[in-house]
Amino acid sequence: MSAPGRRLAELTGLTPLAATTACPEPADVYAHLRARFGPIAPVELTPADPQRQRTAINAWLVLDYDHILQVTRREQLYSRNPANWRALAEGLVPPDSPLLPMMGPRDNGYFRDGHEHRRLIDPITEALDGIDQIAMLDAVRARCQQLIAGFASNGKADLMSGYAAPIPMLAVTDLFGLSPADNTALQRAITALIGSGADSQDGDRALNALLTRIINARRAAPANDLTTRFLHHPDLHTDYEVQQSMVITVVAGWETTTNWITQTLRHMLTDPRFAGQLRHGRLGVDDALDEMLWANPPMANMPARYALDDHELGGHLITRGDPLILGLAAANHDPRARTGNPRLDTGNRAHLAFSAGHHACPAKIPARLIARTAVDTALRLLPAMQLAIPPEDIPYEPSPWARRPAVLPVRFSTPPRT
Incomplete structure (x- = not known):
C-alpha cells in the first residue's frame, strides 16, 4: 500500500504505533516503516471497533x-x-478512549501554543531553575545508598521496582510535598496513563485525585514546596491549571527519568562492550547516559502536533487536523545525526531525546542529576551484579509512547560494596 496522495483517515491495514515499542528490535520496525513510506509514516493509534461503531x-x-x-x-x-x-x-475519539490521557486537552503548557504556552510553562521552568542542586544531589545519593543497603544481603534484586523507579519518585514527592506513602499509587497511576491501555483513564483519575489532595492541603497549610509555589504563582489562574501543571511535571519527572536509569542499567547488564567501558572508566557516566538518550530515549514516540493547514510533508498529504507523532527513537538512528564511530560520537548531545523547539523538555538538568547519581551509585556499590534472566526475556511495560523494562532482575556473585 502506498500512502502518498491519500488522506490519513482513508488508510487501512496500518502498523499499530505500539508495535514500535512492544517488539524485540524497535529499530527494525522503524526501518520497515521508513522503507515503505519514507520519512513520514501513517500508523494506527487505536483499531476500528465495528461492534461499537468506532x-x-x-x-x-x-x-x-x-x-x-x-x-x-x-x-x-x-x-x-x-x-x-x-x-x-x-x-x-470517544470520551472513554485510552488515547485521551496522553493526547486529550489539559490546561498546562504542554498542550498550548504561543503566549498561552509561555504563560503556563514559565511557572514550571522557574520552579525547576530554582531547585537547590546540591541538596538534591545529597538527597538522591543518600536514597540510592539506602535502597541498595535494603536489598544488599539478599544476593538478588529487581533494579526496576527496587531501585530505578523509587529514586525519581522520591525526588518528585520531595519537590511537591507529596507523601512517600503515595509513591506506589503514583507509580501505578502514571504507568497506566502512559500505557494508553484500558486502564489509562483510571490512572489519570487516580493521579488527579492525589494531586488535588495535596493542593487542598497546601492551601490550608502552605509549605516550602512546588505545590505551594504553583498555588501562588500569578500565571496560574485556576486550581485546574495548578493541578495540570503538576501533572505534566510529575509524569515527566518520574516516567522519563525512570526510563533513562533503567535503560542505562539494562544496557550495562546486557552489552559486555558497554559494561566494560563503563566499569573500567573508559566511558564516563554522562557519556553512558548520552548513549542511552540516542539509543533508547525515555520517550520513544512523543505526542503530538496537529496540522493547522493542508500541506505536503515527506511526500505525504498532511491535512488540517491530522495528528503527527514525533518518532524520537527513530530519528535518533538517522545516520545524518551520528557518524557511527563511538570515538567521534562520544559527547554528541544533538539527540532528540528531549524533543526540540519551544516545547523541548525544561527538566534536563535535574533529570540528568538524578539519573547520573543513580547509575554512578549502582556502579560503585554493585560492581559484580549480573542479569538474572536472559536479555531476551526482559519484559516491557505496554505503551505506544515509551519502552521501559517492567523488571530488571539481577543477582550478586559477591557481596555488594558498602
Missing part, C-alpha cells in the same frame, strides 16, 4: 531527524493544542 484512529509518525526539527520549530503550522485534532473535534 473507526480506527490514525496518525502520522515522523521518523526523520530533519523532519522532526521542521515540525517542532514551525509552531505556526503545527500546534500542540488538541483542540486542533480533527478526529477529536468530529467526535471520532
Whole structure:
C-alpha cells in the first residue's frame, strides 16, 4: 500500500504505533516503516471497533531527524493544542478512549501554543531553575545508598521496582510535598496513563485525585514546596491549571527519568562492550547516559502536533487536523545525526531525546542529576551484579509512547560494596 496522495483517515491495514515499542528490535520496525513510506509514516493509534461503531484512529509518525526539527520549530503550522485534532473535534475519539490521557486537552503548557504556552510553562521552568542542586544531589545519593543497603544481603534484586523507579519518585514527592506513602499509587497511576491501555483513564483519575489532595492541603497549610509555589504563582489562574501543571511535571519527572536509569542499567547488564567501558572508566557516566538518550530515549514516540493547514510533508498529504507523532527513537538512528564511530560520537548531545523547539523538555538538568547519581551509585556499590534472566526475556511495560523494562532482575556473585 502506498500512502502518498491519500488522506490519513482513508488508510487501512496500518502498523499499530505500539508495535514500535512492544517488539524485540524497535529499530527494525522503524526501518520497515521508513522503507515503505519514507520519512513520514501513517500508523494506527487505536483499531476500528465495528461492534461499537468506532473507526480506527490514525496518525502520522515522523521518523526523520530533519523532519522532526521542521515540525517542532514551525509552531505556526503545527500546534500542540488538541483542540486542533480533527478526529477529536468530529467526535471520532470517544470520551472513554485510552488515547485521551496522553493526547486529550489539559490546561498546562504542554498542550498550548504561543503566549498561552509561555504563560503556563514559565511557572514550571522557574520552579525547576530554582531547585537547590546540591541538596538534591545529597538527597538522591543518600536514597540510592539506602535502597541498595535494603536489598544488599539478599544476593538478588529487581533494579526496576527496587531501585530505578523509587529514586525519581522520591525526588518528585520531595519537590511537591507529596507523601512517600503515595509513591506506589503514583507509580501505578502514571504507568497506566502512559500505557494508553484500558486502564489509562483510571490512572489519570487516580493521579488527579492525589494531586488535588495535596493542593487542598497546601492551601490550608502552605509549605516550602512546588505545590505551594504553583498555588501562588500569578500565571496560574485556576486550581485546574495548578493541578495540570503538576501533572505534566510529575509524569515527566518520574516516567522519563525512570526510563533513562533503567535503560542505562539494562544496557550495562546486557552489552559486555558497554559494561566494560563503563566499569573500567573508559566511558564516563554522562557519556553512558548520552548513549542511552540516542539509543533508547525515555520517550520513544512523543505526542503530538496537529496540522493547522493542508500541506505536503515527506511526500505525504498532511491535512488540517491530522495528528503527527514525533518518532524520537527513530530519528535518533538517522545516520545524518551520528557518524557511527563511538570515538567521534562520544559527547554528541544533538539527540532528540528531549524533543526540540519551544516545547523541548525544561527538566534536563535535574533529570540528568538524578539519573547520573543513580547509575554512578549502582556502579560503585554493585560492581559484580549480573542479569538474572536472559536479555531476551526482559519484559516491557505496554505503551505506544515509551519502552521501559517492567523488571530488571539481577543477582550478586559477591557481596555488594558498602
